[in-house]
Amino acid sequence: MEEAKNIIVEFIESKSKSKSKFYFNDFLPLFPDMKPREVKKILSALVKEEVMEYWSSGSTTMYGLKGAGKQAAAEHEE
Amino acid sequence: MAKHATPMLDQLESGPWPSFVSDIKQEAANRAANPKGLDYQIPVDCPDDLLGVLELSYNDGETHWKHGGIVGVFGYGGGVIGRYCDQPEQFPGVAHFHTVRLNQPAGKYYTTDFLRQLCDIWDLRGSGLTNMHGATGDIVLLGTTTPQLEEIFWEVTHDLNNDLGGSGSNLRTPAACLGESRCQYACYDTQACSYNLTMEYQDELHRPAFPYKFKFKFDGCPNGCVAAMARSDFSVVGTWKDSIKIDQEAVAAYVAGEFKPNAGAHSGKDWGAFDIEAEVINRCPSAAMKWEGGKLAIDRSECVRCMHCINTMPRALRIGDERGASILCGAKAPILDGAQMSSLVVPFVEAKDDFDEIKEVVENIWDWWMEEGKNRERLGETMRRLSLQKLLEVVGQEPTARNVQEPRHNPYIFFKEEEVPGGWDRDINEYRKRHQR
Amino acid sequence: MAFISSGYNPAKPMEGRITDIGPREFTEFLPPVIKANKGKWAYHEILEPGVLVHVGESGDKVFTVRVGAARLMSVTHIREICEIADKHCDGYLRFTTRNNVEFMTDSEDKLAALKEDLASRKFDGGSNKFPVGGTGAGISNIVHTQGWIHCHTPATDASGPVKAVMDTVFSDFQDHRLPAPVRIALACCLNMCGAVHCSDIGIVGIHRKPPMIDHEWTDQLCEIPLAVASCPTAAVRPTKVELDGKKVNTIAIKNERCMYCGNCYTMCPALPISDGEGDGVVIMVGGKVSNRISEPKFSKVVVAYIPNETPRWPTLTKDIKKIVDLYAEHANKYERIGDWIERIGWEKFFELTGFEFSHHLIDDFRDHAYYTWRQTTQFKF
Numbered sequence: 001m002e003e004a005k006n007i008i009v010e011f012i013e014s015k016s017k018s019k020s021k022f023y024f025n026d027f028l029p030l031f032p033d034m035k036p037r038e039v040k041k042i043l044s045a046l047v048k049e050e051v052m053e054y055w056s057s058g059s060t061t062m063y064g065l066k067g068a069g070k071q072a073a074a075e076h077e078e
Numbered sequence: 079m080a081k082h083a084t085p086m087l088d089q090l091e092s093g094p095w096p097s098f099v100s101d102i103k104q105e106a107a108n109r110a111a112n113p114k115g116l117d118y119q120i121p122v123d124c125p126d127d128l129l130g131v132l133e134l135s136y137n138d139g140e141t142h143w144k145h146g147g148i149v150g151v152f153g154y155g156g157g158v159i160g161r162y163c164d165q166p167e168q169f170p171g172v173a174h175f176h177t178v179r180l181n182q183p184a185g186k187y188y189t190t191d192f193l194r195q196l197c198d199i200w201d202l203r204g205s206g207l208t209n210m211h212g213a214t215g216d217i218v219l220l221g222t223t224t225p226q227l228e229e230i231f232w233e234v235t236h237d238l239n240n241d242l243g244g245s246g247s248n249l250r251t252p253a254a255c256l257g258e259s260r261c262q263y264a265c266y267d268t269q270a271c272s273y274n275l276t277m278e279y280q281d282e283l284h285r286p287a288f289p290y291k292f293k294f295k296f297d298g299c300p301n302g303c304v305a306a307m308a309r310s311d312f313s314v315v316g317t318w319k320d321s322i323k324i325d326q327e328a329v330a331a332y333v334a335g336e337f338k339p340n341a342g343a344h345s346g347k348d349w350g351a352f353d354i355e356a357e358v359i360n361r362c363p364s365a366a367m368k369w370e371g372g373k374l375a376i377d378r379s380e381c382v383r384c385m386h387c388i389n390t391m392p393r394a395l396r397i398g399d400e401r402g403a404s405i406l407c408g409a410k411a412p413i414l415d416g417a418q419m420s421s422l423v424v425p426f427v428e429a430k431d432d433f434d435e436i437k438e439v440v441e442n443i444w445d446w447w448m449e450e451g452k453n454r455e456r457l458g459e460t461m462r463r464l465s466l467q468k469l470l471e472v473v474g475q476e477p478t479a480r481n482v483q484e485p486r487h488n489p490y491i492f493f494k495e496e497e498v499p500g501g502w503d504r505d506i507n508e509y510r511k512r513h514q515r
Numbered sequence: 516m517a518f519i520s521s522g523y524n525p526a527k528p529m530e531g532r533i534t535d536i537g538p539r540e541f542t543e544f545l546p547p548v549i550k551a552n553k554g555k556w557a558y559h560e561i562l563e564p565g566v567l568v569h570v571g572e573s574g575d576k577v578f579t580v581r582v583g584a585a586r587l588m589s590v591t592h593i594r595e596i597c598e599i600a601d602k603h604c605d606g607y608l609r610f611t612t613r614n615n616v617e618f619m620t621d622s623e624d625k626l627a628a629l630k631e632d633l634a635s636r637k638f639d640g641g642s643n644k645f646p647v648g649g650t651g652a653g654i655s656n657i658v659h660t661q662g663w664i665h666c667h668t669p670a671t672d673a674s675g676p677v678k679a680v681m682d683t684v685f686s687d688f689q690d691h692r693l694p695a696p697v698r699i700a701l702a703c704c705l706n707m708c709g710a711v712h713c714s715d716i717g718i719v720g721i722h723r724k725p726p727m728i729d730h731e732w733t734d735q736l737c738e739i740p741l742a743v744a745s746c747p748t749a750a751v752r753p754t755k756v757e758l759d760g761k762k763v764n765t766i767a768i769k770n771e772r773c774m775y776c777g778n779c780y781t782m783c784p785a786l787p788i789s790d791g792e793g794d795g796v797v798i799m800v801g802g803k804v805s806n807r808i809s810e811p812k813f814s815k816v817v818v819a820y821i822p823n824e825t826p827r828w829p830t831l832t833k834d835i836k837k838i839v840d841l842y843a844e845h846a847n848k849y850e851r852i853g854d855w856i857e858r859i860g861w862e863k864f865f866e867l868t869g870f871e872f873s874h875h876l877i878d879d880f881r882d883h884a885y886y887t888w889r890q891t892t893q894f895k896f
Contacts, residue, residue, distance in 0.1 A: 018738075018740050019738045019740045019741055020738060021738065021741055023247075023289070023453040023454075024247065024286065024287045024288070024289070024448075025289060025451070025452070025453050026453075028449070035445065036287065036445070036448035036449055037287070037445075037448070039287075040285065040287035043287070044153075044281075044285050047153060047155075047285075048153055048529075053148060054148075054150060054154075054155035054246070054286065055147040055148055056147050056150070056155065056156065056159070056160075056245060056246035056286075057145070057147060057246070057745075057778075057781045057782065058145065058147075058159050058245060058246065058781065059245075059246065059247075059290070059291055059706070059708075059781075060246055060247045060290055060291070060453075060454055061155050061156065061246030061247040061248070061286035062147075062741075069738060070735065070736060070737060070738055071147055071148065071737075071738070086825055086826040087675075087826060088640075089826045089827060090675055090678050090679070090826055090827070091638070091639075091640025091641065091642065092640065092641055092642070093642060093678070093679075093682030093685070094642060094643050094646060094682060094685045095583065095585075095642060095643070095646065095678055095681035095682045095685055095688075096583060096584055096585045096638065096642055096643060096644055096645075096646065097585070097638055097640050097642040097678060098585040098587040098588075098674045098678065099640065099678075100638035100639055100640035100642060101585060101587070101588060101589045101591075101592050101638065102587070102589065103639070103640075104589060104591050104592070104638065104639065105589035105590070105591050105592075108589075108591050117516060117517055117519060118516065119516060119518070119519060125589075128664070132663055132664055132672075135663035135672065136663075136672070136675070136825040136826050137825075138791050139789075139790075139791030139792075139794060139823045139825065140789035140790065140791050140794070141662075141663050141666060141667060141668070141669050141789050142663070143663075143665060143666060143667045144667050144784055145667040145668075145780075145781050145784075152528045152529075152532075153528075153532075153534065154534070161665055161667070175665070177665065180538075181537060181538035182538060183538050183539050183540075183541045183543075183544050184538070184541040185541055185609065186609050186610040186611070186612075187541060187544040187545055187546070187549070187607065187608075187609040188544050188607070188608055188609065188610075189543070189544050189606055189607055190597035190600050190601050190606040190607075190608070191606065192539065192544065193593055193594075193596070193597050194594065194597055196593075197590035197593050197594055197597075200590055201590050202519070206589055206590045206591070207587065207588075207589055207590075208587075208588050208589070208590065208593065209586045209587055209588070209661075210584070210586060210588045210593070210610055210614065210616075211586065211610060211614070213658060213659075213660060213708055213710065214708075215612075220587070220664075220665060221665070225518070228521075228523045228525065228528070229519075229520065229521040229523055230521075231523075232521040232522055232523040232532075233521045235532075235533035235534070235536060236521075236522065236531075236533060238539075239536065239539060240536070240538055240539055241534075241535065241536045241537050241538060253612070255612070256609070258553050258554040258556075259541075259545060259549050259553050260549055260556065260569055260577065260579075261556060261559075261569075262556040262557060262558055262559065262569075264554070267554065269541045273537075273538070273540060273541055276537050276538060277537045280535035280536075280537055281535065283537075284534070284535060300805070300806035300807070301805050301806070301807060302804045302805050302806060302811070303612060304612050305612070305710070305713065305804040307804060307806075307811055308710060308712065308713035308802075308804045308811060309710045309713075338560065340651070340652075341558070341559055341560045341561050341651075342560050342561040342562065342651065342691075343561055343650070343651030343652045343691060343696075344651065344652045344691055344848065345561070345563070345564075345651070345691045346564070346651075346652070346653065346690040346691030346692035346693075347691070347692040347693075349848050357848065357849065361808055361849060363808055363809065383806075384806050384807050384808055385805070385806065385807050386807050386808045386849070389807060390849075392558045392559060392560075393557075393558045410710075411702075411706065411707035411708075411710045411712055412705060412707060412712055413705060413706055413707070413747060413776055414747040414748070414774075415881055415882070415883075416880065416881065416882075416883045417712035417713075417813055419713070419811055419813070453744075454747075
């Protein structure tokens, strides 16, 4: 589990130059042997640990590192 | 005295239909008077400012709201929609004005105790304005600030014993018609099914991991009062397999004009005496009915269960006893490739007890769609891209002629290799023994 | 204002936290007569518009009074609903899928007092608080979306046009003169979170101008790849422009590919789409959800554009009234609007209504379009 969490965080950080938010599907190729529902468990755990947060357009949801990205600034929430 | 002059909106106070403007004004006045002496946790005058910003939209024909994607309650990916006003200095009461969705009870029955408790929470911690209900079915609490979200969630879960609804790429809050609770047409217990699946799939409802939204709707019969076939990715519609039950005496009573046809639904116009031939027999879409010698006969094997005869003579005709539901999949609104209606996948499931048969279909579909669905692709679009037969295979449903309106229009059949004797690997040298180059 | 804690401790969000409990179990909320007869109802009858009786196999009866409501509802109004339900209905009530409220009682004696009470209540502005109706072959309440009251991509308001339309067709909310039910729905943009695409009459807000691009702010407010990915028609692409002698990263939009959905604005606040001149509504007709007699159908566009004529949308309401009245006059009993138009032909529908048939009404969007063109010599002169 810890190893899987690191893979996700490293993946996001490696892309941080261009974007901060990812669809659930973007993480599936990182774990070719896992069922989508198992991958979801890792992401849910990262949210619970406050490493990651959701971003919702209302109709779809994306994942990103907590506080990262320009949206967080635009929403001027402390 | 109103905080903002609203000459445009004031014109929506007249006329017979209930005026939302009058209601918002009533709430503004009530908050200003504060009869309960509440220490309002968000600006007291937010209803005034909401009218003010709406008046501005009525003048310039443009919305003044911005979307916010981050706000929510801890650990949940749905249930809260962030909203910010783009004129916060002019309308500070609604500068931050987020929506909270609560999961409504199946069939939308309430006790006044529950509603009053809900009102108390929302009076103190929100705008005092709601939608009863949102388009998907949730109780929508319209307008609060970020610091109140966790407080509201706490009180809703601890005091109201209720949870949030869905939004984003979640399972959306399921919805059911009132079903067996007050309808003789219900072929299964839609409320129980909705509640059971809602509880089973709480993780899917609160923590998004689908390519896009996913909706369950449960209609008790083919009349479709919650519009399952038009509005849900997974539509469960009640049906039955055996014969419509006929009470011949009651049929005679309709013919004699003793009972009002269609339960009195046409009472506003004189349509003449009830004519069973013209209004029922000849309107049967599959010509499955006969009226001979004062007896009504229905050919069960020809009946397509459209409900017309039952709706027209509800005291004489009843749904059959071998009841269950059909499962149809893939409905969605037009974005992107056009609107889709749900397509028949499983013609009949029993739909009772723990609804295990239905859950098995759901889970097979999710496993497939989560893997194969592209980002922002509804199930209906994945089905179009990868075919109905693929979905049938995924849920273990043998294809039948019932699954289609008509067979394919072209001979471009994608045979599987194992379906063709000898497979696809052929020996060119053997071929050349029979044919010159 | 002093902050009042619910008990939640922000330093320890998981402490005492309750999650994943779902909605309340629905049987808690069923009135006793409903609970006792659940699954054992024999038949029902509409006694008059808005008033139903359901009769159980046991002989028990439940009388229901259905009233219209604006779905935007204050807690003051909900408390008044509760007061009525306590007075006449032992503290139970329900809402319908179409935003109506239903008051139920188990005896006919209580019915008269309930109806009288409901009819007597008016808002200060003069409108009815609880108009009885919405049953049978009439017009029920409109299902709709948020509009300008709370959404960031609407092309029209929702509550306002709904109020204006319901005022116009109010007599049909309280009558049964139509050949079959007429279901009206409104979605304030083409994303249709109200899914109005299978309604007898659908009102849909549309934008007609592609988003503006706030070049100076694009790279500061948005992550450009996310805005690019949000576009369903691939009309959005990254680009650079020169601004005050500086090259800035921004977005370019291929206007002719834009379908005005507003998805990019959701992802990127530097791409506003609303436009007072461009925005307005279309009218769609002939959809249905029920499987009764004919199969479910999609609604079709019959009026390509009506401007947002605030505050009461007179052109929209006039056109809808015209459709309803022509339908009432010409359709056969049990025919929904879509069934009626299919029988007489769309050319007759446009002749009867006088609506202009312009090129906008011929489908040209992807695969579906071809199947809507006429491929027969059968048509009416």
